[in-house]
Amino acid sequence: MMMKWRGWALATGALAVSAMAQAAPPSAAMLSNACAGCHGTNGGSAGPTMPSLASQSKEAIEAAMKKFKNGERPGSVMGRLAKGYSDAEITAMAEFFSKQKLHVTSQSVDAAKVKKGASLQESNCGRCHIEDGREGKDDTPVMASQWLPYMQMQMADYLSGKRKMPEKMKEKVDPMSKEDLDALLHFYASVK
Amino acid sequence: MTLDRRSFLKLVGAGAGAAGLPMIGRAAELMPKGAKRVVVVGGGYGGTIAAKYIRMMDKSIEVVMIERNDHFVSCPFSNLYIGGILKDLNPLTIKYDKLAANHGVKVVQAEVTAIDPAAKVVTTSKGTVSYDRLVLSPGVDFRLEEMKGYDAAAMEKMPHAWKAGPQTVLLRKQLEAMKDGGTMVMTIPLSPYRCPPGPYERASMVAHYLKANKPKSKIVVLDANPDITSKGGLFKKGWKDNYEGIIDYRPAKKVTEVEPGKMTVLIEGLEDVKGDVVNVIPPQRAGQIAVAAGLVGDDKNWCTVNPTTFESTKQAGIHVIGDASNAGAMPKSGYSANSEAKVCAMNIVALMNGKELTEMSGINTCYSYITDKEAVSVAAVYKVADGKIIAVPNSGGVSPADFSAAKIEAVYAESWLRNILTEMST
Numbered sequence A: 001m002m003m004k005w006r007g008w009a010l011a012t013g014a015l016a017v018s019a020m021a022q023a024a025p026p027s028a029a030m031l032s033n034a035c036a037g038c039h040g041t042n043g044g045s046a047g048p049t050m051p052s053l054a055s056q057s058k059e060a061i062e063a064a065m066k067k068f069k070n071g072e073r074p075g076s077v078m079g080r081l082a083k084g085y086s087d088a089e090i091t092a093m094a095e096f097f098s099k100q101k102l103h104v105t106s107q108s109v110d111a112a113k114v115k116k117g118a119s120l121q122e123s124n125c126g127r128c129h130i131e132d133g134r135e136g137k138d139d140t141p142v143m144a145s146q147w148l149p150y151m152q153m154q155m156a157d158y159l160s161g162k163r164k165m166p167e168k169m170k171e172k173v174d175p176m177s178k179e180d181l182d183a184l185l186h187f188y189a190s191v192k
Numbered sequence B: 001m002t003l004d005r006r007s008f009l010k011l012v013g014a015g016a017g018a019a020g021l022p023m024i025g026r027a028a029e030l031m032p033k034g035a036k037r038v039v040v041v042g043g044g045y046g047g048t049i050a051a052k053y054i055r056m057m058d059k060s061i062e063v064v065m066i067e068r069n070d071h072f073v074s075c076p077f078s079n080l081y082i083g084g085i086l087k088d089l090n091p092l093t094i095k096y097d098k099l100a101a102n103h104g105v106k107v108v109q110a111e112v113t114a115i116d117p118a119a120k121v122v123t124t125s126k127g128t129v130s131y132d133r134l135v136l137s138p139g140v141d142f143r144l145e146e147m148k149g150y151d152a153a154a155m156e157k158m159p160h161a162w163k164a165g166p167q168t169v170l171l172r173k174q175l176e177a178m179k180d181g182g183t184m185v186m187t188i189p190l191s192p193y194r195c196p197p198g199p200y201e202r203a204s205m206v207a208h209y210l211k212a213n214k215p216k217s218k219i220v221v222l223d224a225n226p227d228i229t230s231k232g233g234l235f236k237k238g239w240k241d242n243y244e245g246i247i248d249y250r251p252a253k254k255v256t257e258v259e260p261g262k263m264t265v266l267i268e269g270l271e272d273v274k275g276d277v278v279n280v281i282p283p284q285r286a287g288q289i290a291v292a293a294g295l296v297g298d299d300k301n302w303c304t305v306n307p308t309t310f311e312s313t314k315q316a317g318i319h320v321i322g323d324a325s326n327a328g329a330m331p332k333s334g335y336s337a338n339s340e341a342k343v344c345a346m347n348i349v350a351l352m353n354g355k356e357l358t359e360m361s362g363i364n365t366c367y368s369y370i371t372d373k374e375a376v377s378v379a380a381v382y383k384v385a386d387g388k389i390i391a392v393p394n395s396g397g398v399s400p401a402d403f404s405a406a407k408i409e410a411v412y413a414e415s416w417l418r419n420i421l422t423e424m425s426t
């Protein structure tokens, strides 16, 4: 019986279908490669309003994707796309990107702002944005070398209330001037 | 690389030289094949990515990418050029030198003229190339038999501009030369065709140009489809808010014939429409090379593939991606081609190493400009269910209907282009 079925399957090509059914579920690389059309190969973005994901913290990506998914964080296509993934798939993608090498950008930044931003970072933000923003505590995102236009757009969303600031961040940001915040972002953009 | 007669003779041996060239039955093998080789046909949205990702995943596989041109001009954003928003096509043009330098992809500029699936050899204008697996991403060619009178000469009078390059430049020149008060006519074929929202974006960009430069002019859109095929509600709102009286949209008008001498198009022999500028987008099918290789399905137009490997269901060892393939729910877009190429690359590497296949996961994200500062988008995630590619339920969709995201999406779209072209060229 078994032999007979195999012979029939080979002849008709039904075997190809059964082999297909045996493919492993989408791996982290399979899932993540699809993102690279917008976020760059291995998450190194070439588009100044699209964030690099390479070397981003796993927890930060997970948190962002879950907020996109439940609508808590505004995003144009990201809300629609995040709904297409299970929590396990999100974790797999987050892990994939967190393991990629930091995508170092050479953006034009204002040297005076970078200098001012460096001291503000140290006294205000350094407890969560660790190592000059190269690392992040818990789900705090990595800021180093991130695109300045992207960060400025996010800051605008925070200030307008479109995106909700974490409590600890709000405490630090509230007393700062717009110029202070801009200097901070120039600093993060300059970190290599 | 071109061979002159002397070096060609050296290559094939002195004996052949003495006996004369006609002794050689088949064109010379262009490059002797090592242990594992994938040949990729087409250096566009799908081909470049398949070539690059195979090399990224397995350096032991030799990858030869064969493309007829020495550069590639992106269709995405070419409508902005036609609408006068982009000055030239430079930001849309890529070269292949970095794909070669960074990943060791062997780029051959040649026309692929035949495929022999049994011998696993492709014939090109420069010689033959053997393969273990073949990836075709040739894009589309036109079903000219369904558009009477639309020959090569007609294309120079009534450009399609549906493959970016000289045709795109020609259409813009004609639009610029048109008198104020003139009419541009655009025809749209029945779905499926390359880039579902592309014609409607083009109408928007043309209208944007006319509004600013030739306000007494209009564009008549003759659509063979019963309604706008993609982002319909958004285009209708965009047109109403911006281009009332400029875009004259006529659904269910199937153009089947053109008369370039009179600058008219004919709708199923019933009605003719005349334009000062006429943009004919003909019905399409898989690129000719895929049709010639017998890869198209029952519809005679698109290549049927296994949704996990993108291997042809007609010929083992040949994979088809991008516009030429029938990828289930995935639309014929550049982003789809990019995503499909990566799925195909990963599973080709598995097949060539005797490893387990991985189920596909893909994305499409596509922006369309309505004005120079506003764009709308469609996005979706894809997976395989019951042997077919479907959109993941309860995900994806189009921009908010009130255009609340339109300004930001116009900004994101620019980064989309930067990233996807950088992926293809570095």
Ligand SMILES: Cc1cc2nc3c(=O)[nH]c(=O)nc-3n(C[C@H](O)[C@H](O)[C@H](O)COP(=O)(O)OP(=O)(O)OC[C@H]3O[C@@H](n4cnc5c(N)ncnc54)[C@H](O)[C@@H]3O)c2cc1C
Binding pocket: B041, B042, B043, B044, B045, B046, B047, B066, B067, B068, B069, B072, B074, B075, B076, B077, B078, B079, B110, B111, B112, B113, B137, B138, B139, B140, B161, B162, B163, B194, B195, B198, B199, B202, B287, B289, B321, B322, B323, B324, B332, B333, B334, B335, B336, B337, B365, B366, B367, B368
């Ligand atoms: C006006 C317009 C706007 C668009 N806008 C968007 C958009 O905003 N977003 C989006 O995602 N998509 C968009 N698209 C769709 C996108 O251009 C296509 O889906 C995409 O190019 C498909 O990729 P491909 O690899 O299948 O074909 P292509 O990118 O066309 O590449 C095919 C390549 O193969 C080569 N070739 C073919 N046959 C041979 C042969 N026999 N020998 C050698 N070389 C050969 C060709 O020269 C070409 O370079 C748009 C299309 C148009 C027309």
